[in-house]
Amino acid sequence: MDHFFRRKRLGLLKSLLSLSLVFVSFVMIQKLKLAENVGDKQPNDADWCVPECFTFKKGIVAKPAPESSVSTVRNRELDAQRSSNGTPTHWDAQVLNCSEDASVKTKDWFQRLDSRFHQFVLRRHCRYFPMLINHPEKCTDGDVHLLMVVKSVIEQHDRREAVRKTWGKEQTINGRKIKTLFLLGKPSTGKDDKNLQKLVEFEDSLYGDILQWDFMDTFFNLTLKEVNFLKWFHIYCPSVQFIFKGDDDVFVNTQNLLELIDFKVDEDKVGDLFVGDTIAKATPIRNRQSKYYIPKELYDKPYPPYVGGGGFLMSSVVVRKLFMASEKQELYPIDDVFLGMCLQKLAISPQMHPGFRTFGITRRRVSTMNNEPCFYKSLIMVHKLSAPDLIKMWNVVQSKDLVCAQRSSI
Structure with a gap:
């Protein structure tokens, strides 16, 4: 019977934690909206947008703000200059694909290493x-x-x-x-x-x-x-x-x-x-x-x-x-x-x-x-x-x- 009540209390605690997280998230969103209003920013889609319509999806990079024609020409000139000297003109790490270096596991020093450093x-x-x-x-x-x-x-x-x-x-x-x-x-x-x-x-x-x-x-x-x-x-x-x-x-x-x-x-x-x-x-x-x-x-x-x-x-x-x-x-x-x-x-x-x-x-x-x-x-x-x-x-x-x-x- 004690085991039953412990499980019941644990379930109630989890529910309370979930409700607390939802409440904190709501408060943070309201603070952000208030900050936007105080800053006298113009209304935009993010004011009413539901989570599904955010543009910053995983793996998708935010688009830059519109540029003036002068800055656009200048940026193109800089891109051309950087391309000529081997500098990338955009972020080129697009795929997360990095597996463990298994060869390290065979090293004596690794086997003696504190376990909290293994993944690093x-x-x-x-x-x-x-x-x-x-x-x-x-x-x-x-x-x-x-x-x-x-x-x-x-x-x-x-x-x-x-x-x-x-x-x-x-x-x-x-x-x-x-x-x-x-x-x-x-x-x-x-x-x-x-x-x-x-x-x-x-x-x-x-x-x-x-x-x-x-x-x-x-x-x-x-x-x-x-x-x-x-x-x-x-x-x-x-x-x-x-x-x-x-x-x-x-x-x-x-x-x-x-x-x-x-x-x-x-x-x-x-x-x-x-x-x-x-x-x-x-x-x-x-x-x-x-x-x-x-x-x-x-x-x-x-x-x-x-x-x-x-x-x-x-x-x-x-x-x-x-x-x-x-x-x-x-x-x-x-x-x-x-x-x-x-x-x-x-x-x-x-x-x-x-x-x-x-x-x-x-x-x-x-x-x-x-x-x-x-x-x-x-x-x-x-x-x-x-x-x-x-x-x-x-x-x-x-x-x-x-x-x-x-x-x-x-």
């Missing part, structure tokens, strides 16, 4: 994936001075909304055009992936700022976001000048970032520009409980200098060099270390800048300094903030009522 190693040769959502027009809308590229996952809609309302807002400042893109994979299995996919497709129909590839959005796959974006940028962004790449839970002082770019341009130091919170003389973490644990069988030497992945600035020259180097570099499960390996191949040293705070203003989370607006006003990037805290801090820092005695340093 067996498919480490799988590099480029089909695109589910693409926006090739993003970089061709005139000369883009700064491209904000943000790593995110489908469930973190609130973080993307906060970024769009703050430092990731697309705008033109003193003639310098700023554009924003969010990088996504697919929702992991078991997370109601079909409904989540519909939600992100609807979100993109409102904002048009999402790039999505056909691989699972897991920690080990963050490196896939790096290499797929590098290739995407190489194909579609011939005239972008600078790229800020970061997480969706950071604060970025856009004005200070632009000032840093101006300084580097004035000093003629953009050819090898890769700047952030540099980590040097680091070694792999051997603690099995750590998120960043790496077994000796996978990597057994010190890391090259690398920049914390919370946020960093690069010139387009460096991004193109990184793409070439990344194609010859074996994938590594920690994405910012992987970029450090590519930089090492290029003999480029990442530059340390105190304005980038990967670990917060101070590593002591309870410190009041982590909530002091005058520090945020003087820094470039601070990691990490929740979506409400990001919006709150942004509004305080932008306020004319904020008075700081001087530019703060720590």
Whole structure:
């Protein structure tokens, strides 16, 4: 009898979970519609469209926005130029067909390897994936001075909304055009992936700022976001000048970032520009409980200098060099270390800048300094903030009522 009631309670619990998911999905859709209305956007088919009429079906890439005749001619000229030097003019990874490398299983080191790394190693040769959502027009809308590229996952809609309302807002400042893109994979299995996919497709129909590839959005796959974006940028962004790449839970002082770019341009130091919170003389973490644990069988030497992945600035020259180097570099499960390996191949040293705070203003989370607006006003990037805290801090820092005695340093 107890077994019967346990089964009955389990069935009721599953029903409640399903209803909760439906309710959350409904609330997210309403928030997205509200955001669209606040933005004074014109009505479109997505306002009333049922799920079956979304255009972003699996394997189908979003069409670019209509272009003016001038930009169309310019884009054709760029396509011809890229074709002549061997650069693809479109995303050419159309079919997902990557099986395990069975030969690895016979290696002694693989048999000793921690099992959580098996799938990564067996498919480490799988590099480029089909695109589910693409926006090739993003970089061709005139000369883009700064491209904000943000790593995110489908469930973190609130973080993307906060970024769009703050430092990731697309705008033109003193003639310098700023554009924003969010990088996504697919929702992991078991997370109601079909409904989540519909939600992100609807979100993109409102904002048009999402790039999505056909691989699972897991920690080990963050490196896939790096290499797929590098290739995407190489194909579609011939005239972008600078790229800020970061997480969706950071604060970025856009004005200070632009000032840093101006300084580097004035000093003629953009050819090898890769700047952030540099980590040097680091070694792999051997603690099995750590998120960043790496077994000796996978990597057994010190890391090259690398920049914390919370946020960093690069010139387009460096991004193109990184793409070439990344194609010859074996994938590594920690994405910012992987970029450090590519930089090492290029003999480029990442530059340390105190304005980038990967670990917060101070590593002591309870410190009041982590909530002091005058520090945020003087820094470039601070990691990490929740979506409400990001919006709150942004509004305080932008306020004319904020008075700081001087530019703060720590």
